[in-house]
Amino acid sequence: MKEDHNQYVTALKEGSREAFTMLYNLYADRLYSFALVQTKNKQMAEDVVQDTFLKLWNNRSNLNCYGNVQALVFTMARNLIIDAFRRQTANVDIESYLQQHEAISNATSPEDSLYFNETKVHIQQAKALLSSKECKIYEMSREQNMPIKEIAETLNLSPQTVKNYLTSTLKMFRSQLRRKQLLWLLSLFPIF
16 A cells, blocks of 8 residues: 555656545545644634645655655644644734723623633733833733834834834743733733
């Protein structure tokens, strides 16, 4: 059976669509199951399978996986899943969480309200530890959604200085939340 897989890889490297189809048919269902278990999201699992095979096709001329095509395909999928989770984490921020919660506050459970109020308290406590400049930059960036360039111009600082302040501020927030055992909030504070 492995010999057949090696023949498919050889043919795929030469641009054979039939070999690609055969590899897809061999691994797509197992790859989908793997991605679904990892992501717990049907759409994301489908995207991972599609992106994996797209990547396989686009990189077909550089394939070097004789003997273990399955390992290559599953490694590609695992890396795509990790990248997807990183993008999700980078796109979520605490201010969005707070704004969304306030927008739907009538429909939330008492437990959600408790988490929300606790989050606000801990954010205020963390902000109290900041210098006035750090706090101002944080508020302009995260609460007023100002771009870094605009903050830099307003405060007469370089954009890199603003980035540096934000990075250190967000690291401090993460550290404070870790100490408070609010681990679920850590994903809301991406470091660029």
